[in-house]
Amino acid sequence: MQRVFHRIHRFLLLWGLLPLLFGACSFGDEPSSCPYDVRLEYWYAGSGVENMLPRYVSRLTQFIFDADGKLLSTSVLTGDGVSGWKGTLPDGTYTVVLWGNLSDADPPLEKVESGGGKADGTGGVDDNAGDFLEAMVLSAVTEGVPPGYRGNTSRLYYGTxxxxxxxxxxxxxRIYLCQAYASLSVTVRWQTTERVRLPADGVYRMRLKGIPSVYGFSGGQEVTVPSGDGSCTLPRMDRTVTYHEARASLNYENEVVGELVTFRYAANTHELWSLWCNGEQLVRDLDLHLFFRKLPMDMDTNMEQDFDLEVTVYDDNRVVVTQASAADWEEGGGIG
Known part of the structure; x- marks a missing residue:
């Protein structure tokens, strides 16, 4: 009786595994054995042997376009699901566009616009474009800005x-996603003959003018990922710019610290940074382009734009900008 039970148990176990055996599909399988006809892997461009995308992206919005560039579907992947997608599509050529961490706030921090920009990069409007790849844009443009200021954007990632x-x-x-944002962390300190007394309860704000604010869905320049296993496409920017503002804080060392998160900088971007307290300007406008252009990198092609700067104010309103640590950049720069 016990022997019969073991036979039945083995039979049931094998029967339960059959759906898994026939339903499984690995990269080594013959194509015809898969229950789907497209499998896409989404990786962070800075990954090594392990995919780091789920560490940086919690919500991935996927757009699929047909051979004519017409939008066919939009879906949102979350959690571990951001690592890939599989499905069934008719024969044909398709383009997938991916945006990581698109805001789902109301109102959103950045907006997807259909027909919102011409493909020539002028930022003009083509009302007849519809949901087509070349016409769709992601915009950080906010009504009244400029001359007003908008807040930080999301920490975006892009792939196509x-x-x-x-x-x-x-x-x-496999499709690699790269950073589609710039992070500017700034620490401001005063090295003056007389101690500058800053109000502990003051409202501090850092401002940044002249920052690109529109990405095209169709990609820009292609760059090789650090591992050498493939390439990723950087988002395409047009000439539209906006103004950003972020709250800053006063620490116990009488320093003001803050961070501005925006769309990426280009090589010709003039990042005009300033510091304000209670509506009055504490540090004059600094053109950080004068600093960034001295760095051993190309802002049009560098894959990550996480910057940590120190702004030191001396007597006579002299200002010096340096990197926060020697590990960040090979050289610093002075302004003013």
Missing amino acids: GTFTLKDGMTERR
């Missing part, structure tokens, strides 16, 4: 890729 399905064969593709 094109694939072709033919004769029902399964297509597998």
Whole structure:
């Protein structure tokens, strides 16, 4: 009786595994054995052997366009699901566009606009464009800004890729996402003969003018990922700019610290930074382009734009800007 029970148990166990065996599909399988015809892997461009995308992206918005550039579907992936997508599509050529960490706030920190910008980069409006790849943009433009100021954007990530399905064969593709934001952390200190007394209860704000504010869905420049295993596409910017403002705080060392998160900087961006307290300007406008242009990097192609600066104010309103640590950059720069 016990022997019969073991036979039945083995049979039931095998029967339970059959759906898993036939439903599973790995990258080593024959294409015809997969229950779907497209499998896309989404990786962070800075990853090594392990995919780091779920560490940086909690919400991934996926747009799929057909060969004519018309939007077919939009979906949102969350959690571990941001690492990839699989599905079934008719034979044809498709383009997928990915935005990581798009704001779902109301109102959103940045907006997807259909037909909101011409493909020539002028920032003009084409009302007849519709939901087409070349016309769709992601915008940080806010009504009344400029001359007003908007807050920080999301820490965005961007990726895009094109694939072709033919004769029902399964297509597998890895798409890398890169940073689509710039983070500027600033510490301001005073090295003056007379101690500058700042109000502990003051409202401190850092401002940044002249920052790109529109991304095209169709990608910009392609760069090789650090691992050398592939390439990623940086988002395409037009000439539209905006003004940003973020709250800052006074620490116990009489320093003001703050962070501005925006769209990426370009090589020709003039980042005009300033510090304010209770509506009055504490540090005059600094053109950080004079600092960034001395760095051993190209703002049009560098994959990460996380900057940590120290602004030191001396007597006679002289201001010096340096990197926060020697590990960040090879050289600093002076302004004023």
